[in-house]
Amino acid sequence: MATSSHLLLPQALHMVPRNPTQPSTKLGFSSILSCAPSMNPRLSVSRLSLSHSVSKSSSSLGTKARREVLVRAEGEGEGEPEEAVAATEGNVDDVVEASEAKAPRKPRVKLGDVMGILNQKAIEVSEKVRPVPEIRTGDIVEIKLEVPENRRRLSIYKGIVMSRQNAGIHTTIRIRRIIAGIGVEIVFPIYSPNIKEIKVVSHRKVRRARLYYLRDKLPRLSTFK
Amino acid sequence: MAAALASRLTKGRSLLGGLTNAFSGLMSSSNGSILSQQQQRTFIQMGTTLKVVDNSGGKEVMCIQSLRGKKGARLGDIVIGSVKEAAQKKDVKKGKDDIQKGKVKKGNVVYGVVVRAAMQKGRVDGSQVRFDDNAIVILGIKEKKKDENGKEKKKKHAGGFHQPLGTRVFGPVPHEMRLKKQLKILSLAQHLV
Numbered sequence: 001m002a003t004s005s006h007l008l009l010p011q012a013l014h015m016v017p018r019n020p021t022q023p024s025t026k027l028g029f030s031s032i033l034s035c036a037p038s039m040n041p042r043l044s045v046s047r048l049s050l051s052h053s054v055s056k057s058s059s060s061l062g063t064k065a066r067r068e069v070l071v072r073a074e075g076e077g078e079g080e081p082e083e084a085v086a087a088t089e090g091n092v093d094d095v096v097e098a099s100e101a102k103a104p105r106k107p108r109v110k111l112g113d114v115m116g117i118l119n120q121k122a123i124e125v126s127e128k129v130r131p132v133p134e135i136r137t138g139d140i141v142e143i144k145l146e147v148p149e150n151r152r153r154l155s156i157y158k159g160i161v162m163s164r165q166n167a168g169i170h171t172t173i174r175i176r177r178i179i180a181g182i183g184v185e186i187v188f189p190i191y192s193p194n195i196k197e198i199k200v201v202s203h204r205k206v207r208r209a210r211l212y213y214l215r216d217k218l219p220r221l222s223t224f225k
Numbered sequence: 226m227a228a229a230l231a232s233r234l235t236k237g238r239s240l241l242g243g244l245t246n247a248f249s250g251l252m253s254s255s256n257g258s259i260l261s262q263q264q265q266r267t268f269i270q271m272g273t274t275l276k277v278v279d280n281s282g283g284k285e286v287m288c289i290q291s292l293r294g295k296k297g298a299r300l301g302d303i304v305i306g307s308v309k310e311a312a313q314k315k316d317v318k319k320g321k322d323d324i325q326k327g328k329v330k331k332g333n334v335v336y337g338v339v340v341r342a343a344m345q346k347g348r349v350d351g352s353q354v355r356f357d358d359n360a361i362v363i364l365g366i367k368e369k370k371k372d373e374n375g376k377e378k379k380k381k382h383a384g385g386f387h388q389p390l391g392t393r394v395f396g397p398v399p400h401e402m403r404l405k406k407q408l409k410i411l412s413l414a415q416h417l418v
Contacts, residue, residue, distance in 0.1 A: 155417070172351075179396075179418060180397045182360075184397055185345075186353065189350075189352065
């Protein structure tokens with residue numbers, strides 16, 4: 001697609017009206033950089049090709065020449081949706097408006113925080129199924145886990161929370177406990193669907209965020225009935 | 226406590242830990258920022274000493290070969306080891322703790338499956354488990370014969386795979402044993418993690 005990219009860019013420089021079915025001619029600039037997933041399928045090919053080209057030669061925007069031909073070739077079945085590529089900034093307006101006709105308008109996603117939004121959405125979904133209590137380091141919790149191999153009954157894990165690592169949907173807590181004389185640490189992702197219940201039993205005052213010192217201390221401090 | 230600390234020293238901490246006694250070992254965790262904050266445990270490889278947690282007669286085994294993995298064995302893998310320390314007959318009382326017929330003596334070369342590893346093992350549901358020590362259950366004694374008679378003898382033991390030599394297993398056992406087809410160990414275990 002390297003050649004096509006060169007060809008597409010100059011194309012973009014022109015302000016060309018869109019495909020007649022998309023009445024948006026507001027700005028005439030489409031954001032190739034956005035590469036938004038909510039693309040009009042009809043235009044998707046051309047957009048993708050454009051985006052591909054733009055991403056490849058983002059620095060050379062506005063320095064290319066014509067390539068109408070190529071756009072038409074790779075684009076679409078119906079008329080050629082000629083798009084204009086924004087000079088540097090991308091705005092999703094065109095894309096969004098393109099999809100307006102197709103799907104309900106989605107709230108505009110700011111670039112740069114897509115992962116954060118996705119994580120929040122995933123957490124919301126998980127919270128609906130099972131709300132997760134506030135867990136902090138030093139809590140003594142009891143977790144009921146469904147193990148696929150042991151489907152008869154839920155495994156129960158009790159212990160002190162040694163650490164909590166926040167990572168969106170993969171937020172994990174590390175539980176430590178002395179089981180049968182041996183210290184065992186297990187890391188649980190708290191939004192996992194396998195966890196059927198988390199309950200905070202009590203709390204121990206700690207002055208750390210990560211209690212790794214418990215590994216060196218007496219087993220008595222990590223024993224929980 | 227000093228012994229426990231000494232056994233816990235691995236790559237991450239060896240420098241500082243080796244020079245300190247138990248007391249300053251506790252303090253060293255506050256100086257952990259000098260070294261990595263978390264101790265990075267690694268595989269079980271040649272030279273690793275492992276605790277024996279069944280009543281087959283052995284006490285401590287040094288790994289001489291990991292049968293799986295280029296870097297070493299993890300939780301649930303089989304290793305070949307040499308028995309460094311075995312239980313004395315007079316130390317063991319009669320009854321359930323009695324050493325089994327196929328008693329393991331010092332110097333024997335044995336097969337064992339790792340039931341507890343200090344290195345974390347990830348599970349398919351995203352959780353990880355790690356223990357405080359390395360432990361194995363002895364599966365069979367490796368015969369000295371050079372030809373394949375030795376191997377075939379062991380295969381005959383049970384359903385196509387080595388089965389534990391002892392009749393009791395101490396300590397917690399992870400679910401990974403089910404995947405490794407060590408169902409006997411699972412059934413003998415005191416506690417399943």
